[in-house]
Amino acid sequence: MSIELGKFNQLEVVKQVDFGMYLDGGEEGEILLPSRYVPEDCKVGDILNVFLYLDIEERLIATTLTPLVQVGQFACLEVAWVNQFGAFLNWGLMKDLFVPFREQKMKMQVGKKYVVYAYIDEESYRIVASAKVERYLSKDKAEYLSGDKVDILIWQKTDLGFKAIIDNKYSGLLYDNEIFSTLETGMKMKAFVKQVREDGKIDLMLQKTGFDRVGDFSKVLLEYIEEQGGRISLNDKSPADEIYAVFGVSKKTFKKGVGDLYKKHLIILKEDGLVLANSEVK
Incomplete structure (x- = not known):
């Protein structure tokens, strides 16, 4: 059995201790689920759906909390604090999500929100985030049809309108002259595919053509x-x-x-x- 860091995993409870439950992490050994996250009436043998990340001491740990972003996803997160190494984003867990300076488009500021992509750093095996989201968007031509309903995350304002991330995979554009409400970076909503151009670019609309x-x-x-x-x-x-x-x-x-x-x-x-x-x- 292999576990996925930065994602939810179905793991079996194998041991109960005073400070929580230990879960079967396969090759990674036993993984602690601290008491504060243990469901009521939980017992050895139960299968739990838990999110795995590294604690402050870089130890693998489990939680039943749902983070604001998982590895392989885009999200708009607020900067909690910064230091000489980078910025740290609030993603709903005890340990904040790190964005190294090299992964920032501009120096991030405390209290401001940025669209980022969460991934595993291959060198450190840490969950980190990058504001350079373009490199993580698919370059393949999408197979959408005109009128297809999609989930979007408003990404950034441009001279033409708003760029949006489609279905956590593609980049698309909403044109200013077709927007009839206030949009802001970080908004999540439904949209419709207007067209997929020959060059692969995707035009979006917020109301169905019908x-x-x-x-x-x-x-x-x-x-x-x-x-x-x-x-x-x-x-x-x-x-x-x-x-x-x-x-x-x-x-x-x-x-x-x-x-x-x-x-x-x-x-x-x-x-x-x-x-x-x-x-x-x-």
Whole structure:
């Protein structure tokens, strides 16, 4: 049996001691799970899902806590402190995550957040992080189709829009003129693939192209108004960011949907919102 440092592992409890439980680490020997992380009613023979990392003394140790990033993943983390060797990021564990100076694009500052990639340093066998995330993104051409739903992490602002990390593997771009809400580095959200270009670059969008067809969004809007009891406080004069926060569509798409429902006599336009035409709410 081999264990994976910096990831979750399914390990068997083999010994109970006053200060915790020892787990079977195979070739690595027994691994301590300190008392503070031992589940209630845990006993020898149980199989636990634990995260493995190195403690302050560089000893292999287990925890049932979930870190903010695992080895092989990207995340946006805050700098807890710095010293003459590098920066240390808060990743939700007792021991902070180290970023050597050589892995920083600019000198990291306490209290600020940075997008990093976690990996195992081959020389020291330590879990470390790098802010030079480009080198860890896949260079292969993605096999996405237009309209595919993906998970993204907002990475950095550019002149064209926002770069995002797609499915913890690829780089993509959201264009400014297609963004209708406030985005910030570190945000996680769903997005849709607009296209994969011939050169492999991926264009993203935050709303599915299908909503550009008025009928599609009209149905969504009508169902939402019904779910809200027949009235909503949004109308075609509402700010674009408020519309986007609720529906994930542009104000233009929203206004087209409102117009479609109004022409079909399904809604009534009010100064303070929209009301179903057949609703008792007026």
